[in-house]
Amino acid sequence: MVIIGGPASQLLAGRVAANLNETLALCDYRTFPDGESYSQIQSELDDDIVIIQSTPTDQDLVYLLQLLDICQGRAVKLVMPYFGYARQDKIFQPGEPMTARAVATALNPFLKEGSVHLVNIHAPSIMIHFHCQAENLDATPLLAERIGGMGLHDPVVISPDKGAMNMARTAAAALSCDCDFLQKTRLSGTEVSMAPQEVAVAGRDVVIFDDMIATGGTMATAITMLRRQGAKRVYLAAVHPVLTGSAVLRLYRSGVEAVLATDTLDKAVSTVSVAPVIARALSEECEHSSEKQKVYIRLVSYYVKCRRNNGSRGRGVGAPFCRQSMTENERPCPSRGCFSPSVLNSDVKTHFLYFLGHPLIMIARVQRSHLSGEVFAPPSKSYTHRAVLIISLGPGGSIKRPLLSADTKATISASQAFGAEIDIHQDVRIKGVADQPKTPEDVINVLNSGTTLRFCSAVAALTDGAVLTGDASIRSRPNGPLLSCLCDLGAQAFSIRNNDKAPLVVRGRMKGGKARLNGGVSSQFLSALLIAAPLAEEDSTIAIEGELKSRPYAEMTMDMLAQAGIRMEAEAQEFIVPGGQSFSLKGYTIPGDFSSASYPMAAAALTGSGVTVKGVLPSRQGDSAIIEILSRMGAEVSWNKEKGELKVMGGELEGVDVDAGRTPDLVPTIAVLGALARGRTTVFNAEHVRHKETDRLHAMAVELSRMGAEIRERPDGLEIDGGKLHGAKVHGYHDHRIVMALAVAGMVAGNTEIDTAESVDVSYPGFFAQMKGLGAEVEII
Helix, strand or coil: CEEEECCCCHHHHHHHHHHHCCEECCEEEEECCCCCEEEEECCCCCCEEEEECCCCCHHHHHHHHHHHHHCCCCEEEEEECCCCCCCCCCCCCCCCCCHHHHHHHHHHHHCCCCEEEEECCCCHHHHHHCCCEEEEECCHHHHHHHHHCCCCCCCEEEECCHHHHHHHHHHHHHHCCEEEEEEEEECCCCCEEEEECCCCCCCCEEEEEEEEECCCHHHHHHHHHHHHCCCCEEEEEEEEECCCCCHHHHHHHCCCCEEEEECCCCCCCEEECCHHHHHHHHHHHHHHHCCCCCCCCCCCCCCCCCECCCCCECCCCCCCCCCCCCCCCCCCCCCCCCCCCCCCCCCCEEECCCCCCCCCCCCEEEECCCCEEEEECCECHHHHHHHHHHHHHCCEEEEECCCCCHHHHHHHHHHHHCCCEEEECCCEEEECCCCCCCCCCCCEECCCCHHHHHHHHHHHCCCCEEEEECCCCHHHCCCHHHHHHHHHCCCEEEECCCCCCCCEEEECCCCCEEEEEECCCCCHHHHHHHHHHHHCCCCEEEEEECCCCCHHHHHHHHHHHHHCCCCCEECCCEEEECCCCCCCCCEEECCECHHHHHHHHHHHHHHCCEEEEECCCCCCCHHHHHHHHHHHHCCEEEEECCCCEEEEECCCCECCEEECCCCHHHHHHHHHHHHHCECEEEEECCHHHHHCCCCHHHHHHHHHHHCCCEEEEECCEEEEECCCCCCCEECCCCCHHHHHHHHHHHHHHCCEEECCHHHHHHCCCCHHHHHHHCCCEEEEC
């Protein structure tokens, strides 16, 4: 069996393939400049084909037709988790089409020998228009099972109308509770009342079940009225999260406790997968319709090399899987036997899809190198984040020499969601919100930027509310201390999954008050609160519990806020911020980034080379400690502070002890230095480094061990006995700092391949090009 995932259902297709232990096909989907769609299945097909594609848009329907056309002559099992146009199943006015029938009619010629599987289709009568075996799968029990594990108090299941009572009854039976439907009563020409027909909801947890949510308007009204009628908490469960516009915000503003939906459509609230139901249906169909022996191929990670139309690397999905057996805990294997398509036509805009958290696009091959020359340190990512947000909150201004990377662009996008108007040229020009951020109209996607998530969660508490989420890495990072403080200061802030991790919901407005912050996880929490607190109604006092890790970053925030005219009292463990202030920062020039500068500096020190790094002026950056660390290890380092020039001359290095409490981003660099220095290097006070894009302590211990290092992982750091390294294939963990540190190691070890090399774009987009400019033997393959 070959499973083909359409562009609207790639994650779900991957999950179904994993459930069945079957092959996921490599597919290429593009949009041409004139808007036309293009599809290509690049894997070999057998006679047993499954196509999984939802059709929320017209383009998705065209992609489905193209996939079916490619598979003509084969018995295709079509899975349409979400059937677009399902609500156009009747003709109400003369001259109208029955579009649901038209869609089925268009699909029928490709399904003569096949079958179709739908999931909770809005109107089951549509199934009669298919001329093949058709099945309507029910995801209600999956939603009920998830709801049942949430500790409900005396629950009652409510259907939004009488027509959806079948779904409500199924859910109620699974939860062993009452069910009812909302009876609508028109009070006037413009006012409608809703209430359960028979069951009282006062003091009880209510769960509304429906097949789909579009704008969320009706649901928001129902939630508000159920809360007024005394419901303790109101949950919303839906199979199809269409969620157009600001639907998610509308629902959470109405007071819903949580929104749960399936992954028939991939949205932030899609936390319940229908893959088990689909896999079971496909398996049963195979058992009943064929005696052919199946070939099971284990689903493992894969690697794709491709290019976008601008020549930069793209993202891919569905490359043939490595066939060798792997244990559950093994990392993905960067096998050269995996797919490597040729460069695509540069005139075509290409959209590659990624799957299962492994968008492994670029592999960097690094050989032994000798470096010389000059390089400019990229602008500071940390300063750019802060400048964008602080200037956006005020009347506006400009940012000179900003870092335009994936992370900082996420903050720019989020600032625009709060109402700022931002133009990007050589400088960034901003028309700010004048101390009045607006409520975002849609979910804020921070991509891979933890700084954006934390800072903008606090800013969201100055609006009527927002929902924030990001990629798989972001959805694994803790935010509990920040959420707790926002609640203490008057807002409502919580995790949709109730685990302190994104997606996060912030609603209500912070008023001020007193909050206690655990300082041991991230200084980003404090910086976020310091940025938002000046616009609260009342004064805010933030008391730090324990040691504040990465304190220089908080000091950086305070310096920039002072330049913006913000007053505060800062002591070692307490910060007092008066409310009702105004931001006035109108311009800022971004200094060079010491975190990024550490890589060419370390490379020079380890390869016995001479390198000058320019653009590194004195600032609050704690990672300027790399100068002192390299000097202690034996490298020759001179810093012209007026010119912002650092000269590093390599030599024989000695191991040292490093307290990483204030400099977490240097830990990967220090680990590589220690692995090649003489004697022992100990990194301590670094437990918070485990909460970055990945667990950096573990990642460096594992990957340097692969290269031959004597390295031991400790709860709060690393213990490294220096020696020699040899080349190896190593994993970059989609973490920009891990990749760059391992590249430095490869310049000494040689014959080193590092996957997920594209992640350097997060903070140092020109890293590999600049290293090549210094003489490094680096090739992107």
